[in-house]
Amino acid sequence: MTEPLDVTKLQRRLAEFAAVRDWQPYHTPKNLAAALSVEAAELLEIFQWLTPEESARVMDDPETAHRVTDEVADVLAYLLQLCEALRIDPLAALDAKIDRNERRFPAP
Template sequence: MEAVAELDVAKLQHRLVEFAASRNWQPYHTPKNLVAALSVEASELVEIFQWLTPEQSARVMDDADTAHRVTDEVADVLAYLLQLCEVLGIDPLAALDAKIDRNERRFPPSESA
């Protein structure tokens, strides 16, 4: 496994493409299927938090078992999102940067803040 400092989105997307290709999964990695899988994984993340109070949810990473589950589900969500971006030709970081720009214009800081 690579050191975290050496990881970037493109490398991770390449690893995911290679992983799927070596298992002949590309025919199943259609935008529709990837969006459905993304939704399922996001729901699994929601399930962990579903009945927690706001205070409990803020401390979810304090329990090692729960922290491991949260981390795995976050990784699954990110993996499917990155695969979807790869298939659709979306640069996820550029898309996020552009969206933040639009939100900054749409929601300017309050003058009272």
């Protein structure tokens, strides 16, 4: 049985992957933010000319679903690496942001 995944383990795997390839000098916050933006754009490109209805069914086509899944993984990988570089706990940051949004946009 495999161990459950968590953010810390994934960040450690990403750091180890970069370390064995000597990529750490390139993984500056600026470079990671740029790479995150590029990967987010590649995800957006898949949806660019789809109608709202087509975009809702994007995972129905196995080839497109694979592309979407890969781009989501790339976005998450760079986001987790950026958080690690800046010592941001991504889950705590998200939790705090939801709290702020609930105060900023109260339910009717």
